[in-house]
Amino acid sequence: MSVSPARLAQIAARFAELEARLASGTLEGAEFVAASRDYAELEPVARAAEDVRSMRGELESLAALDDPDMRELAEEEAARLKAELPEAEHRLAIAMLPRDTADSRPAMLEIRAGTGGDEAALFAADLLRMYERFAAEQGWRVEIVSANANEIGGFKEVVANVAGQGVFARLKYESGVHRVQRVPATESGGRIHTSAATVAVLPEPDEVDVQIDPGDLKIDIYRASGAGGQHVNTTDSAVRLTHLPTGLVVIQQDQRSQHKNRDKAMQVLRTRLYDLRRAEAHGAEAEARRAMVGSGDRSERIRTYNFPQGRVTDHRINLTLHRLPEILEGTGLGELVDALIAEDQAKRLAAMSE
Secondary structure, X not given: OOOOHHHHHHHHHHHHHHHHHHHHOOOOHHHHHHHHHHHHHHHHHHHHHHHHHHHHHHXXXXXXXXXXXXXXXXXXXXXXXXXXXXXXXXXXXXXXXOOOOOOXXXXXXXXXXXXXXXXXXXXXXXXXXXXXXXXXXXXXXXXXXXXXXXXXXXXXXXXXXEEOOOHHHHHHHHOEXXXXXXXXXXXXXXXXXXXEEEEXXXXXXXXXXXXXXXXXXXXXXXXXXXXXXXXXXOOOOEEEEEEOOOOEEEEEOOOXXXXXXXXXXXXXXXXXXXXXXXXXXXXXXXXXXXXXXXXXXXXXXXXXXXOOOOEEEEOOOXXXXXXXXXHXXXXXXXXXXXXXXXXXXXXXXXXXXX
C-alpha cells in the first residue's frame, strides 16, 4: 500500500501543528489531555512517514545527479535506498492502520477455571503467574481485584487490573479458552489429563467513559464467606452490585472494608459495561471476538499447553513453539503475542488493499 506524497505532507503538517500547540503552553485541562493523546497516537505515524518521505527525496536527488564522477557512488546509494524503501513503506502502512481506541488503556484480566475441576483451578493459577511475570517484563503493574481460591492453591476465578503503557493492545489477543494437557500431581497412574481455563481481557474505562446512574443499581450488603481470614463472617463487608438495565452482577468480598469492596465492584462493573457498549458499537466483529471466550469446555480452545511434549500451540495462527517453560514463566509469551499482532496487521492490510 503506497502512500501519496500529498498524504505524507498532510501527516507532517498535522504533527507539526500538534507539536506547536503543545509547546505554546496555552492548553490546559481537557484540551491539553486531548492534544497530548492525539500527539502520542500520531507520533509513530509521523516518524514512519518522515522516513519514507526522506528516502523518496534522496532517490529523486540521486536520479537528478549528472556528475559523472559521482555516478557510480550515486547508483550504489540508490540501490540501497530502493532495497530499504519497501520495508519503510510497510512500516508506514502498519502505523497508519486504524487504531482500536482502547489499545492504550489498562485492562481488566479475568481468569476462570473451566472443565477439569481442581486441575483446571491450578492451571488458572499458572496462567495468572504467567501474565504477572509477562507484565513485570513490560513494566506494567498488576493488582488483584478479586480472587476465589480453592484449598490447593488454584483459582476458581481471579480478576486483576493490569496498568501500564499499551496494556490492552498486547493482552487483548489472550481472550479465549486455554487448554492444558499434563499429568496432575494427584494422578498415580501417570495418565495425561486435559483441562481448560477461560481468559477474558477487557479494556478499562475512565469514569467519564461510563456514567452509572445510581438509580440503575441494586446494592446488597452481606457477610463475606470462604477463605479470607479472621474477618470472614464477622462483618457485613461483602458487596453485590446488580446493574438493573443490563442484569450484570458483580460480587466483591476480598477487602475487609465495605467501602473498598464497593469501589472494587464499581470498577469491575464499569469495565464490563464499557466492554458491552464496545461490542454493540462494533457489531458482529466485536461479538465474534467476545464469543472467543466460550464456555470453558475442553473442545473450545485458542491455545494448548502440552506438558509431555513441552510445546504450546496457538490454534488461531497454527503456531507451535517448543518453549513451554519459558512461555509459562512469562519470558516467552511475547513471541506468541508478537506473532498474533503481526497476523492481525497482515489481515487488515490485505483487507484494505482489496
